[in-house]
Amino acid sequence: MTAVVATEIDTGTADVYEATAHAVWQALGVQHSVPYVGFSDPQMVASWLTEMIGRRLDAVIEARHWYQGRRESDAESLLHAWLYFDHAMPVGLHHRGDELLLAKEDPYRSYDMDEHGETRVGPALSPDVLSKFVGARLIDGAVIVGHDGALVGAGLDLRFDTGSLVVGALGDEWVLATDAEPAALTSYWTRQPFLRGTTR
Template identity: 35%
Template sequence: MTDEEELSVADLVGKRLLRVTTAWHHYAEDEPSLLHLWLHLEGLGPVQFHTPGTGLSLRIDQPHEPYSMEQDGHVTVTDDSPDVPVTGFVGQPIRSVREIRYRDAHVDFAAGLTLQFPGGSFRLLALDDELVLAHDRHLGRVEAYLHEDVTLARVVQTCHGFPSQWDAWTTGGQYLYLRYRHGEGSVEQHPSEDTDTWDGEESRLWTEWDDGTNGGCIELADFLALADLQLAPDAELSV
């Protein structure tokens, strides 16, 4: 990877978080706002998250230095601030990256990401052209319009062990391939269960982890808990 290179969210899965850098815009009378976030990831380097307009953009880019603006405050840059929730996950690998969509009667767009670590997860949102960090934090009325496609409507087990694997479909209609072998679990997104459709832009890795057991069998409930997925109350199961 090179500086300024755009990344996809799948590039982050499995990478260990080494350091967190934040840039804050300080205004004269208002609370500081998050301008940029850099996650320093093993094997990638500093990944900058910013909002160029609607949604998030990810790229390899070095943190900049603090600077002042003549009429609009100043920008400070800090490393591993304890006030930034993602700092608590330094040293852990990113287990999954999922899209958060904002939907109301008028618009539907990618509003942010949920990054899951072994020790928990946090949300990074781009709302009104600002970055918002939300870890165990309810954002008020906007929460009703934020959606993650993590609920399964149908699951078909295609192998019971070595590997344990399933075909699954979310309530939003997305097909997922669930697999567990040698203690490694993964969730992949594809257009359909037809493997001939698995090589295009719609395919990507959602989730990946290694539990260290080298096992080849896992119960669906345990797999879903590790993958941070859930079954719909009326989910159709075929095992």
């Protein structure tokens, strides 16, 4: 890496880590099967989250699986989601097992999977959980870690001025909840302290 360019819009610690990873992989000629560089390190996620506090969630884009014109319920049909905070690059939410991965990236396009259905990409719509927070301002947040302790981020507890959203990964499935972390998950997850110190 020969230079790092910072702007007042959206460059932080996570951007530097991501740029460094890209530069090293390019120098070594390493090819990756995934089209994004995701980060789940709790410190990196907390750094990104700190930068988003105080910003409004302008939009949420979702990728969902549809089959023969129908889709499963909210979490079951969700493949990926992208959060658009004001004056910030969109951040994609991906999951792998019990790990939540964040990636600064644009959404991909809808695509057909022939006899297996299709993936539709578009704005989050009511009554799906993520749509409820569009237009709300993030006032605090906490990183949720999984059974690996502080090594891997499993989710986010996002406190908006209109309510709270928990989004995470468990057993290669999405967990989406409003206003409280599901009680059944307390044996799998540990919520770190809220970054601004608010309490429920």
